[in-house]
Amino acid sequence: MNFEIATITPGMGAEVRGLNIAEPLDDATVQALRDAWLKHMVLVFRDQELTRAEHKRFGRYFGELHIHPSFKSGLNKTGDPEIFVIDTPLDAKQSNGEAWHSDASCEEIPPMASLLYVTKVPDNGGGDTMFANMYEAYAELSEDLKSLLQNKFAYHDGEIDLRSYGIRLRAGQNYPKASHPVVVHHPETGKPLLFVNGSFTSHVEGIPRWESDMLLDGLYEFVARNPRIQCRVKWSPGTLVMWDNRCVQHQAVRDYAGFARYGERVSVLDVARPV
Numbered sequence: 001m002n003f004e005i006a007t008i009t010p011g012m013g014a015e016v017r018g019l020n021i022a023e024p025l026d027d028a029t030v031q032a033l034r035d036a037w038l039k040h041m042v043l044v045f046r047d048q049e050l051t052r053a054e055h056k057r058f059g060r061y062f063g064e065l066h067i068h069p070s071f072k073s074g075l076n077k078t079g080d081p082e083i084f085v086i087d088t089p090l091d092a093k094q095s096n097g098e099a100w101h102s103d104a105s106c107e108e109i110p111p112m113a114s115l116l117y118v119t120k121v122p123d124n125g126g127g128d129t130m131f132a133n134m135y136e137a138y139a140e141l142s143e144d145l146k147s148l149l150q151n152k153f154a155y156h157d158g159e160i161d162l163r164s165y166g167i168r169l170r171a172g173q174n175y176p177k178a179s180h181p182v183v184v185h186h187p188e189t190g191k192p193l194l195f196v197n198g199s200f201t202s203h204v205e206g207i208p209r210w211e212s213d214m215l216l217d218g219l220y221e222f223v224a225r226n227p228r229i230q231c232r233v234k235w236s237p238g239t240l241v242m243w244d245n246r247c248v249q250h251q252a253v254r255d256y257a258g259f260a261r262y263g264e265r266v267s268v269l270d271v272a273r274p275v
Helices: 027-040 052-060 134-139 143-149 158-164 209-224
Strands: 004-007 014-017 042-045 084-088 113-120 129-133 153-157 177-181 183-185 192-194 201-204 230-233 239-244 248-252 261-268
Touching: 004 027, 014 027, 027 042, 027 239, 042 230, 052 113, 052 261, 129 134, 134 192, 134 209, 153 158, 177 183, 201 209, 239 248
Parallel strands: 014 042
Antiparallel strands: 004 014, 042 239, 084 261, 113 239, 113 261, 129 230, 129 248, 153 177, 153 201, 183 192
16 A cells, blocks of 8 residues: 555544545546445545545546535536535524534435535634444444344434434425334444434334434434544544444534534545445
């Protein structure tokens, strides 16, 4: 490899050092990066200077780029549909991604990967991102709970996420909704993982709502309060982080009220829905 890997925690996350991703990459380097990404789930590239075209080219090494549902639904009609802007001005009341989530899990085929490039970090040093390993979230469950969750499906509703930002759909507008297994197998590693999240999952299908709420609330709390399955990334200007959206949840830590933050994200399409 023409780069070095430095792990962040034993369970997940790694920094990639010595690689300028603004330059074209050969097939061997891309394959080595993909192997490292599948192993560590979260890759951090620091000290990068990327144009939007270079950011998108790097994303395309891993697949076709995803268009966020806000563009497809007509909620967002400006800018580049392949770029999701995360702009938090200093007077913002909230920011994107404050709750644990998997990006756009409400879609029939959620994105395979997300690549967030941050150029402005809060002056108070805040704005870290937490990541959770959903392989380990599943592995740590009791055998009885695993058995209960197997073959259950959960309903993911994009309007839940919209409402958290005070957005209501108007007549004629639509936002994705999809049913996915609660426990899925990663299409490349084959490993089982937990696939529900508080930002998009409405309920477990086929059981009373109170039972669903009890199960989901417990699982969300387990993920949020379990440092064994988490890693934390501190941003610096010019950092790109790429994560496997199929087996990772993330949360943007909102500890910088009164300070500004700016980043742009591209996501990569998957080829099939979770199974």
